[in-house]
Amino acid sequence: MKRRLREIIEATGQLPALPATTARLLALMDDQSAGAAQVLEVIGTDPALTANLLKLCNSAYYGLRREVGSVHEALVMLGNRTVVQLAFATSLGDVLRGPLAGYRLERDALWRHSLAVAVGAAHLAGVAGDRSLRERAFTAGLVHDIGKLVLNGPLKAKLQQLPQTGSYDALRQGERDLLGFDHAEAGQALAESWNFPAALADVIGRHHDVAAPRAGRGRADDALVTAVVVANLGASRAGFGAGSVCDDQSWQDALATLGIAPADAEAALARLPGDVGALAAAMDGRP
Incomplete structure (x- = not known):
């Protein structure tokens, strides 16, 4: 299976390369x-990235009291890791924003879903009071569905055989029936080919597995998997789906299995429309 995944990754002409930056x-x-000097060296040499990064820093999502006018100011006000995280989100946008005909997704549909999962996962991770986990959760949420970039091409030819709507389980089963594997597996393979950190690639591969954190308890990234799994389901419930839906029973079962308090999950969902709207507006250059 891994060999076939590699073959599809290599043969998919529409699959974008990971930008150097x-x-x-x-x-x-x-x-x-990594220190501020290293961050400045990477971001400061890309004017477009710098401009878009500053738009994000000055967005309503962060609500800073004064305008950030430079990358250096952003580093001082938000911290190195947050700035790098935002720059990563900005640079990855072009990769995720295109239409995916194989999934019946229009332009920006996957991008907005990915943003919603990133924001939701960060909120859920924040409940634990772990800033590092919150930052990693945002990144993991942003890239969790990259496997759809791999399978989009092969699925175009089989579009009529793929369920038009339904649960995430139905979508994944449809992918397996048609191709022999699903987008979570493909995403993990792509992440490995892009040299993502092993823990991040692992989360991508497990982002639909409600039982995964319990089954693998003791692993360092279990809390990260939990945040992304719940945020992925929650994003669909909040209107930021990517072709699948999450019914009430699946939602309740997931929260119970993962040990997430319903109040915490609902609080995270309530913030999604405003936060995703603010980030999307900043990235699109809207006030």
């Missing part, structure tokens, strides 16, 4: 010792 930002996120 994005790859460098990813390396910075995985480097706990």
